[in-house]
Amino acid sequence: MKSVLKPAQAGTLESNDIMIIVEPGANGIVLELESIVKKQYGESIRQTIVETVKSYGLSDLNVKAIDKGALDYAIRARLVTALSRAGVGPEREGKA
Amino acid sequence: MIVRRSALFVPGNNPGMLQTAGLFGADVVILDLEDAVAPNEKDAARELVARALVTIDYGQAQKCVRLNSLDTFCADDLKEIVPSQPDLLMLPKVHRASDIKDLAGQLDDLERPSQKRIEILAIIESPQGLAEVYEIARSHYRLMGLLMGAEDYTAMVGSLRTKGGEEIAVARSLLVNACAAAGIESFDAVFTDANDEEGLIKDTKLAKNLGFTGKGAINPRQVKPINETFNPSATEIDYARRILKALRQAEKEGSGVASVGGKMVDAPVAKRAVNVMNLARRLKLIGQGDD
Incomplete structure (x- = not known):
């Protein structure tokens, strides 16, 4: 089972972007999400983040995400970068 | 193109x-x-x-x-x-x-x-x-x-x-x-x-x-x-059209040489005219059949 080695972050607080901060965890995948479109797309963003984290074989991770209207591809890209900076990866799934 | x-x-x-x-x-x-x-x-x-x-x-x-x-x-x-x-x-x-x-x-x-x-x-x-x-x-x-x-x-x-x-x-x-x-x-x-x-x-x-x-x-x-x-301008397109017309006319008359406005149309000029028309066609500035 893989684990996150150190806290890391990626992304910005600009429009259409998302800032993602990951930290080692001990209680499963714990996601704290702030989003300007949480009402409409909160569940979809949550699903994208959890799916991507699981694709790395990670079971314990704290994720904080501050979303400014990022599309799915940008959410995945920022999360993958944060995980890579945290010492996990590289990812081997497709880029879509 | x-x-x-x-x-x-x-x-x-x-x-x-x-x-x-x-x-x-x-x-x-x-x-x-x-x-x-x-x-x-x-x-x-x-x-x-x-x-x-x-x-x-x-x-x-x-x-x-x-x-x-x-x-x-x-x-x-x-x-x-x-x-x-x-x-x-x-x-x-x-x-x-x-x-x-x-x-x-x-x-x-x-x-x-x-x-x-x-x-x-x-x-x-x-x-x-x-x-x-x-x-x-x-x-x-x-x-x-x-x-x-x-x-x-x-x-x-x-x-x-x-x-x-x-x-x-x-x-x-x-x-x-x-x-x-x-x-x-x-x-x-x-x-x-x-x-x-x-x-x-x-x-x-x-x-x-x-x-x-x-x-x-x-x-x-x-x-x-x-x-x-x-984009080719209207003037460029018109000039290219006249060159190609002159070339077709010369070919019909069996002449090896065409001229437009008193100037001989040589191969580079003809090629340029074809390029202008192709570009104009590609950009829909002229119709497909317009040559």
Whole structure:
């Protein structure tokens, strides 16, 4: 089972972007999400983040995400970068 | 026939701009991993651009990625970007023909057999690159064009960059000539004042008259004036039409020579007329049957 080695972050607080901060965890995948479109797309963003984290074989991770209207591809890209900076990866799934 | 009049630079680490880059009518969108991205954000930009290439619909625009130079992060860029299959890769700071061969060799290794071959667009932005520009232009079949990088070039030469562009007159002409001799496309330097449309149009007209086939743009607002300036004008189309008509008439009459307005139509003039009409047809400025 893989684990996150150190806290890391990626992304910005600009429009259409998302800032993602990951930290080692001990209680499963714990996601704290702030989003300007949480009402409409909160569940979809949550699903994208959890799916991507699981694709790395990670079971314990704290994720904080501050979303400014990022599309799915940008959410995945920022999360993958944060995980890579945290010492996990590289990812081997497709880029879509 | 691929039309590449305008090539719009877009910062590679900005999701909002990556998403809208295809909406402004640019013939080429250049997702930039080099100057627009800080060194400590290169990893994030690569990841974002690689995913944007396979996610965002850029419409008619060709997808290009500006790599970092061969002596910096280029190899890391290639590993991430090539699988996402851009149409073009732009290589900055090309000083010699072996730089193009080096990149082409790396592409040979990284491309999948079923993948469409990625073409190379190189930036000439140093005195050495300009001194060797013809060797560079003819260096490899993947190379589809050269772009004049005027800011770096003038800084290295020690000249003052001006709106009039007198300081790059020789460089522009050398680059255009090398590209024409090698049969590849030539792109003029970007016009850096995004608020000066009049200056942009003047600069673009000069580029077109010098023989450039397209021009870089640093702001979406610059795309339309560049495209419109590179479009064949009504006068050019009318002249081309008269030349082709005269050639058909001469052929019908069994004469080997045609003339328009008292001037003989020789092979280069005829070829230029055909090119103007093809471009006008491709841009829907004239009908399909109009020749």
